[in-house]
Each structure stands twice: as structure tokens, then as C-alpha cells.
Amino acid sequence: MRLRPVTWCTVMVGAFSLWAALRSDAQESLRGGTQTEEEVKEAAKQPYANDLGSDTIDVSSYPPQMQRAHVLFSQKCSRCHTLARPINSQWATAVFWEHYVKRMWRKPGSGINGAEAKQIWEFLVYDSQVRKLDHREVFKAFRRRLLEEFRQRYPARFQELYGGAEEDAVRLW
Ligand code: HEC
DSSP states (O other): OOOOHHHHHHHHHHHHHHHHHHHHHHHHHHTTSSOOHHHHHHHHHSOOGGGGSOSOOOOTTSOHHHHHHHHHHHHHTTSSSOTHHHHTOSOOSHHHHHHHHHHHHTSTTOOOOHHHHHHHHHHHHHHHHHHTGGGHHHHHHHHHHHHHHHHHHOHHHHHHHHTTOHHHHHSOO
16 A cells, blocks of 8 residues: 555654653653642743743734634633743644643643633634744744754753754644
8 A cells, every 4th residue: 555645744743643642641640640730830830942932922913803812822821831832832733732722721720611722722723824834944943943042051851852853843743
């Protein structure tokens, strides 16, 4: 059987998605399964390269519905870490955002309900299209700079998060 390039792409994305999900779930179970609200707050303080970028988005040209969803996103996704974390993330497609929004929503003390999670997910998919996927190379170059700065400032954390997978951390998923 021969797979077309598009099919291969889907397989690869699926494999990475599974790997990322399993890796973070394994990290969670190492910490003892279900985290308490306090443990979540502590875990959220661990830095990501994303955190070094801007924590605001100019949504003035976005449709009204997306501007409303942006307000919700700003309120709900800044409770445990800065908004820079999702804004400068390498996650950009519907599949990946579904995984991460669900993951955040299920954390104890998230203060997010199902309807809000869906609106935030729609916002992230729209925003990632216009700001990241439509300017793929520019965004990748930006991620590269963030990662380099992060490597210099937090060498151990850099190794833990991105060691050996730097290119995966630069490209959009
Ligand atoms: C209850 C606290 C909490 C809330 C609310 C929260 N997060 Fe997080 N977030 C975390 C923690 C803790 C981590 C560290 C990694 C992990 O545990 O998944 C994290 C990590 C992340 C990451 C980095 C994950 C990676 O591997 O690249 C992204 C992106 C993210 N959050 C997006 C969001 C979005 C989008 C929202 C709003 C829907 C949100 N967060 C709301 C606690 C929270």
C-alpha cells in the first residue's frame, strides 16, 4: 500500500499529537495522578519559551464574534500563567488546540465551563490561522528567537522541554 503525502502528513501529525499527549499525561501521573489546585498553580509557574513573547494580540481587525471570544480567552486563560503562553505557542491547528484547551479546562480550579472552552477553542483556531499559519515562516523565525533566548535564560528547563526536539518546538502544529 502506498500512502499519499497528505496521508503521511496526517499520520505524522497524529503520531506527534499522541506523543505530546502521552508525554504530558505521563508527567502528570509521575506527580501522583490528579493534581490539587495548589499543585496546578505551582506547575503553572514553570516557564515555557512562549512566556518570553508578548502577552497581547491586536484583535481590532477580527470579526465581532471573535473579539468577544477574545475577551473570554483573556479572562480564562490568564488565571494560572500569562496569556503569552497560548499566544506564542507552536500549537496552531484545530486538533492541537482541542487537546490543549481540554487539558486546561479539566485542571482543578480552571474556572472554565464546557461552553466557554468551546468558544475559546474557536478563537484560538481562528487566531492561529490569521496570525500563525498565514505567516508560517515569519512565525517560525519568531519561535526560533524565543527558543534561543529561553535556552540562554533557562538552560536546564530548555533541555527538559525541548532538548533534542528543537525543530519540533519551532514549527507549527
Ligand atoms: C488552572 C490553571 C490553568 C488555567 C486556567 C489554564 N492553564 Fe494553561 N497551563 C497550566 C499548567 C499547570 C501548565 C503546565 C503544563 C501542563 O500541566 O499542561 C499550562 C501550560 C499551558 C500551555 C503550554 C503547554 C505546552 O506543552 O506547550 C499552553 C499552550 C496553555 N497552558 C494554554 C492555556 C489556555 C489556552 C488556557 C485557557 C483555555 C489555559 N492554558 C488555562 C495551567 C492552566
